Amino acid sequence: MTDQGQLHRQLIDRMTNNGSLRTDPWRKAAAAVPRHEFLRGGYFRRVAGPRFHSAWEPVQAGDADWLEGCYADESLVTQIAGTIVPEDIRGPITREPTSSSTLPSLVLRMLEDLQVEDGHTVLEIGTGTGYSTALLCARLDAENVTSIEYDERVASRARAALGHMEAYPTLVTGDGLLGHGAGAPYDRIIATCGVRTVPQAWIEQTRPGGLILATICGWLGSSELARLTVHDDGTASGPLLGGGVSFMLARPHTPPPLGLLPDLDDGKERETAIGADVLSNWTARFVIQLAAPGAQRLTLERDGRSEETLVDVETGSWAAVYSEGGRWLVRQGGPEPLWDAVEDLFGQWRHAGAPALEEFTVTVTPAGQTIHW
Template identity: 85%
Template structure:
């Protein structure tokens, strides 16, 4: 057995043991698709960077530890800053990741959760490297898979990698939030990017009783996997599945630049019973996010204490919360009192017994999306 084959088999064995790879059809698909073929352009590895920043250094195909990295059960960054790929640089770079190869156990867990059956047509939003697309093709056949990628460069690399393996699904370059009406209706839709709201187009293009699997999140950085069933009336609903699943947001759903911050010494100050713990816990932050969906968070050191700041760029509203002498204080300004909304939503959730995210339901109608417990 070659080193590559041995590493591949070890990865599959780990996914079987941890429960992400649960059924024989998907195990056969995982065996048929070598992950390293989708990482021949290299990937970035996290290294220590300046304070408050992540630095990334390139690992190229042919480097001594490149192949080992390809078969680790980790997400591997393949692009930073929207355009920069591993072969573009030598040495670390401190920019934000914009594309990656998701850890294989999550890819296979999601494909298992998609509950496909032989003959199903699947719409995939977010081709990425093409690894998950290849798995879908190995399971269902090329003719039953349509995959959309927003970034033309990423799409081209995926097309090349898939072609190298003799895999030819329908590949579309464009805005995945619009779906691909030409191939509709689909039995299943799956998104490998995060969304703030599930687009109506996905519901419209999925046949009744079909399933949509998507990670729903927001600008406060908490997200969760949702599995929605499409109904005859054109709506869709279903539970969050749990597991603290996180993906990069679809680029049209990314937050706007914060720009110049408001004067945080202005505004009205008062005591609050809801402190920063509402922002630090994954589930609580998801709840808060529902109350202030357009707010972004930053943490600052001011006047000898740590302040958690929420800013809504669209309205100019802001709130800053901090601890002083054993009590929590909030100061807020702008047209909408952000922390008032946080307190109300967080309080209702606590009063309900702080239900887990698996007890939440997502509903999508032509009028928009709601999430409730």
């Protein structure tokens, strides 16, 4: 069996070789923080096989493959359904994950992208297991690090793990979308959860010239990392960084329940030049999210065909797109024609040469957030 030290060194080598770990200060921080110390409560592993559609089984500390899993460059689910941790169950569970330990290469890539310098103060949104918090402490010293966690149980376990590592940053339990004004202004803010829009509180709590690193997500499942510079006038702007970064959404930004679906037969039908196949492309889906930000996606089998359906719960608008006789059709209803908006913005994007997400710019002002290429 490979020992912990060797597994840790192999992980650092992998992150160095793939370009996630690029500078000596972060390499030293990564070497100083053993990931397994933040997974002693275990984690969940996806169950494969025909019995389960999407299920997870617990892996406990002391299990034969627990330690190797800790040092795999993979995200590890640590909480299910908002309350359930590995020690709570003995068999598979089919609920949705609500907290995880992000794959180390992404953690280090983001910390490198944060462009910190010695003496900088950092506010971290989403403590999680505490692994990334410990890396920040190793790089900047704990007195320069503040971390907020929404979930009290998750925060408690992170506090214990950090204490075991003798790392004592400022830890706050609360809504990270509100930031932590008591420690402001910060040189850097980094979010380890996804947001639909960058909160104004983060901009207000970052000193002019400071950076905010956050993953901007949508309800159609496409997301990207943005690095925003805060300006003297209280606005912030900056590019998307590319790479297809994905995080669980901050809980206040998760979509509402779909509830009772509208009558999907009661709509106007027409041919469309944009088919449902575009929804399988990450960048195209990001553009579609900008056109229909309140829409959620369903795949429905109706009348012997598959229909990709977008539903906006708040407005009641919907659109169903499907193929018939070698052409794409859309049927839509509600007060706002969703697919019309998709066709318009998607057409503009294509006319511009279908720019990559790295060519998009995010701007946040007190009036709201805009994203354009």
